[in-house]
Amino acid sequence: MKLTPASNISLLWGQLIIESLVRNGVEHVFIAPGSRSTPLTLAAHAHPNVVLHTHFDERGLGFFALGAAKALAAPVAVITTSGTAVANLYPAVIEAKLTQVPLIILSADRPEELQQCGANQAIDQVGIFASHTVWDINLATASTQIPANYLLTQVEQGLFIQQQQAGPIHINCKFREPFYAKQQSQDLSHYLASINPWLISGAPYLQKTTGSSSIPPLSDWAELQQQRGIIVVGRLTQIEQAQDLAAFAQSLGWPLLMDIQSSGKGHPWALNYYDQLLHHPEFVEQLNQAELVLQFGDRLVSKRLLHFLSQTRARLIQVQPHLDATSPNHIMGQYCCAEIEPWLLAHPVNQHQPWGAALYQADQAMAQLIGQQGYELTEFSVAHSLTRLAxxxxxxxxxxxxxxxxxxxxxxxxxxxxxxxxxxxxxxIDGLLASAVGVATILDHRPTTLLIGDTSLLHDLNSLALSSQLQSALVVIALNNDGGSIFNLLPLPDDEAVAEQCYQLPHGLDFANAAKMFGLQYVKPCSQQEFELDYAAALIEPGITLIEICVPAKQSSEMIQHLATQVPQLEL
Known part of the structure; x- marks a missing residue:
């Protein structure tokens, strides 16, 4: 490997950092404009193995990268200039930490002599993300007095830690002027002598390994298979995991409850409407016959399911690939830190103990009740039909x-x-549009659909500008109920004026002019049939198509509450 000739040490350090990332598997780099970040930006732009993505808004950029990293299931890098540009990444970094997404934050910074002296665009960036990274370092200011070995060791140590504990890392990079090629020039050939073997090798600078990753099986697994168990599946990162877990549950004969985030909720063996059925005393009674709850994944959406898990007397065993605590009700149980695939291989099924036929009959009864809700265009009808239409x-x-x-x-x-x-x-609700664009950017051979609320879309409106970077279709379905309709499901103050002013915040806006401003396709269907036709057409249009569904503010909350009163009356 041969570096592009650099005219100053700042540019050379930028090249070394980017080359180190590439050798450790990073292919996508996301940048926002800035001057102090020039060494990193130019290095990323010039590298033949880097795919570059840009956004003018650092907050949106962070979520753009977050979505891409989720779709890739691999690290991506984010480059910003100094100052509040770094702080604008904070929400995306928090989300990445909580969901174990491997972001690499490269923030440019001023050197020591320009800190705490009133220098422009200089803030304290050291540890700016606090506990929301799995590793961070404040690099020394780029200098010929500091060997290149130091730089490569520090950067790759962070990458190694990220491989062991998925989440964001922060590398704060201090550059002293000059950092433009047209400024002062130096002969830096002698500086690279100490890392010549690395330059020639094409391999990472540090090649670390960890101990055995074999999964010890549960000592009483043979006995557990003879019990009445249920499988609960939360957020997963790969669709293949959902398929494997559904097959695992079916081979055991145990009921399967899959969260929407599992990508497997519609599997024939899954109980699809358990959330609503938890309103039914007989369903809860049947579910309480379980002696064992085996949970994979985390961050369940259903509050009713979380409440059930906190009340059940069944033994809990949870399998997840990270060390973070993810039991908001602090349930006593056995927690296994393991990847799903090797855990399943370590626990072959040799007992088939089917039970819970009444639970599946209840699920069918609930499906019939939902099917009786009519075909009017509502938030409910869009959400119900979307998996069928996509x-x-x-x-x-x-x-x-x-x-x-x-x-x-x-x-x-x-x-x-x-x-x-x-x-x-x-x-x-911040950055949802940018995250969806990140997903669509990576999965450019297939369409992506974003279902988003109106307040969330307003929060990230400028990310509509990313449409020009898309090669495939991103269909944005905006559910416009004029504000925060979710609050209608909560016990707000009886005074409607207080509820509106302090919680729901009605805005009276639609998105037609926003679509026009960003040059997007825009439709506003008036019926479910129109929506389905518009959606089918949007799936073949490159870039963003915005479909706006305008509904009364209380429509969904009233429908959900009405269904909740009907569920206990079902004959199971």
Whole structure:
């Protein structure tokens, strides 16, 4: 490998950092404009093995990269200039930490002599992300007095830690002027002598390994298979995991409860409408016959399921590939830190103990009740039909607040393979559009659909500008109920004026002019049939198509509450 000739040490350090990332598997780099970050930006731009993505808004850029890293299941790098540009990445970094997404933050910074002296665009960036990274370092200022070995060792140590504990890392890079090629020039050939073997090798600088990753089986696994168990599946990162777990549950004969984030909710063996059925005393009584709950994945959407798990007397065993605590009800149980595939291989099924036929009969009764809700265009009808309408092998990104709850409660089961993405770490409404664009950018051979609320879309409106970078279709379905309709499901103050002013925040806006401003295709269907036709047409249009569904503010909350009163009356 031969570096591009660098005229100053700052540019050379930028090249070494980017080359180190590439040798450790990084292919995609996301940048926002800035001057101090020039050494990193030019190095990324010039590298033949880097795919470059840009956004003018650092907050959106962070989520853009987050979505891409989720779709890749691999690290991506983010480059920003100094100052508040770095701080704008904070929400995306928090989400990445909570959902174990490998972001690499490269922040440019001023050297020591320009700190705390009133220098422009200089803030304290050391440890700026606090506990929301798995590793961070404040590099020494780029200098010929500091060997290149130091730089490579520090950067690759962070990458190694990230491989062991998925999550964001932060590398703060201090550059002293000059850092433009046209400025002062130096002969730096002698500086690289100490790393010549690395330059020639094409391999990472540090080649570390860890101990055995074999999974010890549960000592009483043979006995456990003879019990009445249920399988609960939360957020997964790969659709193949959902398929493997469904087959595992079916071979055991145990009921299967799959969260919408598992990408397997519609499997024929899954109980699709358990959230609503938990309103039914007989269903709860049947479910309470379980002696064992085996949970894979985390961050369940259904509050009713979380409550059930906190009340059941069944033994809990949870398998997840990270060390973070993910039991909000602090349930006593056995927690296994392991990847799903090797855990399943270590626990072959040799007992078939089917039970829970009444649970599946209840699920069918609930499906019939949902089918009786009519075909009027509503948030409910969109959420219920979306998995049926979305193509096989496509991606669905589901926004927070009401959309993800509607999908988890009511999505129609089907046999299609659809990758489901969410940002359910901090469950924020910021950056959802940018994250969906990141997913669509990586999965450019298949369409992506984003189901998002109006307030969430307003929060990230400028990320509509990313449409020009898309080669495939991203269909944005905006559920416009004029504000935060989710609050209608909560026990707000009886004074409607207070509820509106402090919680729902009605805005009275639509998105037609926003679509026009960003040059997007825009439709506003008036019926479910129109929506389905518009959606089918949008799936073949490159770039973003915005489909706006305008509904009364209380429509969904009233429908959910009405269904909740009907569920206990079902004959199971």
């Amino acid at each position: 193509p096989d092998n496509s991606a669905l990104f589901i926004g927070n607040s009401l959309p993800v709850r509607l999908m988890d409660m009511f999505a129609e089961p089907n046999s299609k393979q659809q990758r489901i993405f969410t940002n359910r770490g901090a469950s924020g």
